[in-house]
Amino acid sequence: MTDKALPTTARVLEMHRMMCTIREFDEQAGQALDSGLARGSVHQYVGEEAIATGVCANLAATDYIASYHRGHGHSIAKGVDPVGMAKELLGRTGGVCGGKGGSMHIADFSRGMLGANGVVPDGVSLAVGAAQAVKLLRQDRIVAAFFGDGALNRGPLFEALNWARVYQLPLLFICEDNLYSATQRTGAVTAGPGGVARAQSFDIVTETVDGNDVLAVDAAAARLTARIRDGGGPAYLYATTYRWYGHLAFDKGLYRDPAEVKSWRERDCIARIEAWLIGRGVDKAALAATREAVKRAIDAAYEAARAAPFPDKHHAFTDVQDIGGPAWA
Amino acid sequence: MTDKALPTTARVLEMHRMMCTIREFDEQAGQALDSGLARGSVHQYVGEEAIATGVCANLAATDYIASYHRGHGHSIAKGVDPVGMAKELLGRTGGVCGGKGGSMHIADFSRGMLGANGVVPDGVSLAVGAAQAVKLLRQDRIVAAFFGDGALNRGPLFEALNWARVYQLPLLFICEDNLYSATQRTGAVTAGPGGVARAQSFDIVTETVDGNDVLAVDAAAARLTARIRDGGGPAYLYATTYRWYGHLAFDKGLYRDPAEVKSWRERDCIARIEAWLIGRGVDKAALAATREAVKRAIDAAYEAARAAPFPDKHHAFTDVQDIGGPAWA
């Protein structure tokens, strides 16, 4: 925390619960893939929970977010129901996308969650457009776009930075730097000081935070979102973090030094905020109770998902397009 | 000139001749389009001659350059024969691309000119690859990539900057900022301080010069190319200039303030270097003689082009691909 009053304990407890929920959801997402219940690509957010939590704590229900392949945490933090997410992950009826999208396309427009995305960093492009729509429609909303460090080297990200600043869009860029893009150490293929310097070269306001410190993320996001809401144009939050597991749930992450993994696990964002809360006088038991409640809720979500039926086959051919859809041909 | 000794008069006279050649070639290119002898897109370099001239004066015959849609000046400065260029422009046999490319694809590998390009800024991408080849093949060459200010906002340019610095390629980026991209004032859609700041955010060495001062361009290019030849990795030269005519030869440029055009014409790079040469004791008549010789040479080039036959029809179907070409189907 660099400025002003500390957050209320209630707010921090809420964020703690959120981080536990995200972690539990993604621990079980990994198990779902291992057991064959989920399929395709499942990217776990375990270790990075503080970023989604701290940022979304500063967003209204009507604000928009756009995410990327590692998107479960952002969805949950933005208020998407883990039951609908678990069903989506298992490809069942009642999934947020009716089982058509899977992990990489989880979205819920009723919560302002515009979608995970399978192409790096196309979610950012969509967020730029969402912000443009907000401006055109004179709405009272802001947009937050999450992306990874790997996205720092794809051209569309630069076009987005330039565009957002030229049109002064109400858009918060959030770079979640977990040091790796898939099996690659991103630093090895990223020239210069990195994302912050790049954003600054577009005259975009930036802040850098320890992404494993939810209070720091919360505070920085508070400052930047306030600025954006005041019409200050786009801003850029750079948060360092680490993913505990492999790039994909089945990737064992053998390209990483076990000592590195260990050192980052020791910086666990949840343990850290629990220590802080205990220092503030919160009872250990209360925290344990939260974790248990969360576990029960997520157990129930996956249980509901397992119990839900698969979508009816004919849904394969709905919602392609109104005229010229598959039924037409 | 900011440092060291002034160039020899002989060198400057050579550059003067080059600038006159480029101007005369492109004045006549415009006429060729007006009269229907040339077709398609013809982008004149008139007003910007000092940049190609000053940069290429520092390149060896074996070095590579890549250019963009406004590419005649770079070609001539790199030693491509204006006769072959005029023939290409008129779509005739003996054109550097056999009449298949036209203005936007003029290239001559025997002179290290890898080509103009019709897509902004794909020539830069090719230059990056050329530099990679140079490195892989352990050759003693450098590569220069020219592009306009409009290219500053396309994603691939950023990918190129990052890539060149990551792999420390022997590549000189040259941004020719003539203030406009087609009918658009580039500044209106370019965030932040612009290209130099962007290049610096990738830790690339930059220099800024008055692109209408051939001595300044020459000196800066000398410093940067020396650095690159010494294994210093990529560098970036930013040169301000102005095109006298429309974006395309038939564009009247009505979106520009006539006063702006006038003020830039007063900064004519050729008039300027002539004044400098006269100050150095060169005879006015000698300069006029150069201009006349150049005029005769370019007249002859276009004359040769007009006299050359059109390519044989069957060439439409050669050089597509060896297996599976049009004859195959």
Add this chain to the structure above:
Amino acid sequence: MGVMTYAEAARLSLEQEMDRDPRVWALGEDLGPEGGVAGQYRGLQQKFGPERILDTPISESMIMGSAVGAAICGTRPVVELRYADFGFCAADEIVNQAAKIRYMLGGQVRAPLVIRQSVGMRNGMAAQHSQNNEALWVHVPGLVVIAPGTPADTHGLLKAAIRCDDPVVFLEHKELWATSGEVDPQAGPLPIGVARLVRPGADATLVTWSSTLGRALEAADALAQSGISLEVVDLRTLWPWDRDTVFASVRKTGRLVVAHESVRVGGFGAELVAEVAQTMFPALKAAPVRVASPRAPVPYAKPLEDMCRVSADMIAAAVREMLPADPSGPLAGT
């Protein structure tokens, strides 16, 4: 009714749609100062302001990608991609985002946007500014594909495209910009997916679209002189194409020629021929034929460029070849 150019018809259509629906806006390079490369946006920025006619940087990924984002958030963007060749710079955003987002997200959202691309050869624009890419878009689930061949169709179909709740690729031909025709300025949208039977005939069916329509009509005139009656169908919408009209025509004539400017191999003509061959095999009296561009890039020099053009002569020759040997004899019922 009035006579106007293809470009003016497009301009009028967009103006009317922007008057009608405040959610409609356009974005692209060079729309404001000169009104687009063919004046198809002339005066619109002056009328609607720089937010609704947005001049953008040269950022094709963002032009297209942001349009998708804006479309799923309550607006109706008209995306100007300039030349269709640059459409490849935004292919990811078109194919992986615009076309599929409704489906991937389980139908919770639509992407009502129009993707305008100028296609085709014109006067030495050469390999990177002359391409026709309709075959790609027809192959991509989620897209509607329209390619008008006349000012009136441009006017009516652009309206339909803008009102369509799914993404529409709208292909305008460079060689048509300056051509004129009758347009009812008050006309509403034309239906998507309905072809126009431009010229009835009995001996063979010629299916075409965009600028090749003119060549087809010339061919029909020439054939008429030899007593051959060619039915000419302007498809107008390439996806979904009008099976009823095409099938009815082929049922009547028993012969199909498809003519288009784009490369023959893998072109959209292949789809039409394949579908007719599969569905109407017994009705066919002769092998269905495609007349289209050879599989070569578009060259610059005029005599070379002409080798890549589909001419009226080529169309007429193809029709003659598929008819019985004596073209002066009675053909009906053969």
Add this chain to the structure above:
Amino acid sequence: MGVMTYAEAARLSLEQEMDRDPRVWALGEDLGPEGGVAGQYRGLQQKFGPERILDTPISESMIMGSAVGAAICGTRPVVELRYADFGFCAADEIVNQAAKIRYMLGGQVRAPLVIRQSVGMRNGMAAQHSQNNEALWVHVPGLVVIAPGTPADTHGLLKAAIRCDDPVVFLEHKELWATSGEVDPQAGPLPIGVARLVRPGADATLVTWSSTLGRALEAADALAQSGISLEVVDLRTLWPWDRDTVFASVRKTGRLVVAHESVRVGGFGAELVAEVAQTMFPALKAAPVRVASPRAPVPYAKPLEDMCRVSADMIAAAVREMLPADPSGPLAGT
């Protein structure tokens, strides 16, 4: 001879070509540490060093664009684009640069490079990681297109692709990576443009490629049980495709079915059917048929994904349908 997987065959082939020619190198994301998404580069960076097996940033435009530049300057790049879906992120560089540069520049240079893309569905990869895009590349002048269906073909055809002086799109199927087959590790390149007659037959010709080959062979087995003899042709090279083999087969059987995993509308099957219909019309005993994916994005949930797959049953049914009513009667000569 030895048994190896499709991924191992690809790895071996590249290794051998890199041993043979120092100008050959590869670039793409994640090639080094784990050897690519399927291990198809495993150990090669360790052997050849990080310059010749170049780990790149996530910069598809530059991966492809720089490869073109490096190809025209004396090297022979092998471009790894990971999933074919991301090929759309480099479509401009493929279509507007790689494919056309030799032609636009009047033949003064070649672009000898290979563009590797993993295509197809696998286990819930969904709409942005399951596409087949061969139809696009076949339509683009200047490209060779190869889609091997077995480890041996992968081994031989990747060699041929690397030695080809023109750009080659090399499509490897995700579902095939782990499949095994006999490969002669010493075998040289296979010829480009030559199909493989996998199974001779008399009643109908089935043309296919890539992973659909397996389904086609299953269908042939099932049909054989009913006394129907299906000839199966694995095209292997999609452009230029082997007209001699296909035409000879259709001439013999009089019936053509094309089966492929990609979307049917505008798919490459349309080209084959159109070409056969145009050229071999008199030899056809029945309407040529395509069996392919519906025009829908690929969904995630298994039962939905299965709806987009071409099954052996579908192929067999298509063949049965095009045969005369009594399949137990003698078919030869009908």
